[in-house]
Amino acid sequence: MADAQPEFALSLRGLVKRFRDFTLGPIDLDLKPGVVLGLVGPNGAGKTTTLNTTVGLLKHDAGSVEIFGKKTNPYDPSWKFDIAYVGDEHYFYEYWSGMQNLKALAPFYPTWSWDRANELAKRFELDLKKRARRLSKGNRAKLALVGALAHYPKLLLLDEPSSGLDPIVRSEFLDVLWEVNEKGDTAVLYSTHILSDIHRIADELVFLREGKIILRKAKDDLIDTWRQISFSTEAAITAINGVVSLKREGNNYFAFSSDFQATVEHLNELKVGNIQVSAMSIDDIAVQILRGNV
Secondary structure, three states, rough: OOOOOOOOOOEEEEEEEEEOOOEEEEEEEEOOOOOOOEOOOOOOHHHHHHHHHOOOOOOOEEEEEOOOOEEEEOOOOOHOOOOEEEEOOOOOOOEEEHHHHHHHHHHHHHOOOOHHHHHHHHHHOOOOOOOOHHHHHHHEEEEHHHHHOOOOOOOEEEEEEOOOHHHHHHHHHHHHHHHHHHHHEEEEEEOOOOHHHHHOOEEEEEEEEOOOOEEEEHHHHHHHHHHHEEEOOOOOOOOOOOOOEEEEEEOEEEEEEHHHHHHHHHHHOOOOEEOOOEEEEEHHHHHHHHHOOO
């Protein structure tokens, strides 16, 4: 009888990392295979610290990290075989070519595929003959992505992976991630400031502020329920069902709602006039959530 597959690709339990002027956590976070989870937050929220602690680049002070049911262990690196990590900084042997860097990386992964590596390099228009030190920031990011994806990781951890990529290559990269996700067995934790990327590929979003998770929600649920709403009335109104932010200019009101149907129903009961409902981008929704308007 085959061993049962772990329920979670990644499981963080009570994860804490302390610095002199910042504390991450405690963080509780689960990620199932096949799910793309966007990690969203302002600079200094703890996104990079979360990822670096997950892969062992930083030692956590409390809690646990499990990868496919195995607790991470610095003395037993086998848990790393199924994961790939692309951080916001890319480190290579600077005087080696891109190909030489990949050849140094390949033996660490039993599932490494040179066909896959060469295919990705071609798609990203990456010259593997160039020395790493002569690669632009964007091409260094491409090389890191090739190294991360060439062994078909089951858990992909990405920290600002498209930073420095031109729009064409960014689109190609997102196409590759979409293809990876379509197979349904690779989990992706994706931290980025480019929320249009998140909008395209994420299934769920986790919002991080000041080292704490403040909300986790399916992306489609956010898009379906959040709206910007304006209306007119002479009455002084301070509370409306579903509204998380309200501004008044004379008789005109402007609101952000996390449950627009409840808001519109309440406004109709209040008999206000000129109700206008507008869709919100994921960027605008994220701004409201990260301001604490939830």
